Amino acid sequence: MLAMSTPISLELSINDDRVRASVPAHWTLLELLRYELGLTGTKQGCDKGDCGACTVLIDGKPQLSCLILAANAEGKKVQTIEGLQPAHRKAGGVGLDPVQDAFDRCGALQCGFCQSGMMLSARALLNENPTPDRTEIRQALSGNLCRCTGYTQIVQAVELAIAESTGAEPESPSWSDGNPWKSTTSLSGKNGGDA
Amino acid sequence: MLRLPQFTLERPTTIEEAIQLVADANGRGRFLAGGTDLIPNLKHEFIEADVVVALGGIEALRGIEVTAEGGLSIGPLTSLVDIAESADVQRIAPALAQAVGTIAGPQHRQMGTIGGNVMLDTRCQWINQSHFWRSSLGFCLKKDGSACHVVEGGKRCVAAASNDSAPALATLAATLDFQKAPTEYGNGKRTLAFDELFKADGAWNKKVSADELLTRIHIPATPVGHKGGYAKLRMRGSIDFPLLGVAARLDVDGEGVIEHADIVVIALQARPLRVRKASALLVGAKLGAASYDDALAAVMVAAYEQCHPLPNIPGDHEWRQEMVPIYVKRALAAAIA
Ligand SMILES: Cc1cc2nc3c(=O)[nH]c(=O)nc-3n(C[C@H](O)[C@H](O)[C@H](O)COP(=O)(O)OP(=O)(O)OC[C@H]3O[C@@H](n4cnc5c(N)ncnc54)[C@H](O)[C@@H]3O)c2cc1C
Ligand code: SF4
């Protein structure tokens, strides 16, 4: 007998919206997000737990949406990349979430496929520990693979977000002979621009 | 895209319901804990299930408790991160905390459970692949085929036990409570010594069947002079399964003389391997003294001779064997540190 997936009705919170959905039992949370709700910011990479591209925050913790059954996210608080800026604004912030802003300014991406997952892992880390050191940053991001950047700018972006949030002077990045972050909020000068 | 095949999902809240649901599926039911092993395997279609029984709603399966005797009683649904970060586990069973801290990456340790790790399926580079990939190569003994791609002419699957917690739990002499649906022959409950769990068949390397639910992990109290360590060979510092994993236990007296030693290795063949001849050489040696250095040198050679990695998982197997003494040394160093 071939088992048939019976649709399961569930209610969960996605980016602070209460969402009701009906999904087949064998759908993953990733499939619910992308193909039912149109939230395609969460990336489908390997689809088997190897890469971290599908990382979302569930009750604040980074988890892999390609390995979670949608039905098992019932009642959970899910945050996707689409919810990062709204959450920042709701908490009284302006502009982008500082992690997003720093990733943008540091050029912490090339193809961008890893970026949603990276930024969510970084956001979860900073929510728990606002001043992690480099080792802690690297550990927190160690479940997110990037095929392009070599990780240096990614770690620098997180360090920039930390430095700016604590008012400390951001460390000069290794690739710059001046300090492009000094008393400025956007890239300018020879390292910056639209390159 | 790697879609899951269809199944019926059950979400019981008690142990009794869960075991009955799997029993009723007549061999086509599976328990789902964190899903970090079962979901990829279902997607790869070398495990098939009509009924998936999610354990997440069963509170009785969670938690870490220190027993009156000073040991640990651990619920199988406890997350890997909670095990690795538990001060009680770090104190009473340091090798387990270290081993679990190396499992996969941060997201997997958040989702994955200790019970799922104990019950982890074996790994082989010829089976942990998509159905399409396997059909192109030709199926193997483990699922749908008649040949083994690792051992020519082999009649038994030699896929590698790859659960990092296993060698640590073996050195800690853990015991495991299992429960399945009661029948006219018995109440379905049994307790196994950790060493009794595994058998040398990579197709299913457990002596319990898939309808038996692991309900509790017990670790006896460890003596004051207990030291435990874990060392893991892997390609990258995160995410990767072990290419070799070594757990070491040393119980020393007040003078630093080793009274009991145990070394167990994983990621060789279908079951963890206790290198008894090697660890026996440590008994009587004194930490920090020349006797220890001499014993260590002998242990490294003995472990090398006892361990025979196969070309079942990635990493050249001869290289993995050359790494055995190094990782035995590192596991012992981690225990003493
Ligand atoms: C990219 C990647 C890397 C990984 N790296 C490692 C690694 O380095 N080391 C390592 O050890 N593992 C690794 N894993 C495997 C996995 O993440 C862990 O082993 C984890 O502990 C499995 O637990 P789970 O709760 O997710 O198990 P599940 O996937 O839910 O279950 C695994 C198996 O155990 C059975 N099961 C679960 N709970 C019970 C129970 N209470 N009683 C009876 N049977 C049960 C299931 O039916 C299934 O057969 C990796 C996985 C991925 C995807
Ligand atoms: S060891 Fe042989 S039978 Fe087992 S999974 Fe690998 S190729 Fe298949």
Ligand code: FES
């Ligand atoms: S898509 Fe989920 S880990 Fe790669």
Ligand code: FES
């Ligand atoms: S920017 Fe391409 S994967 Fe990271």
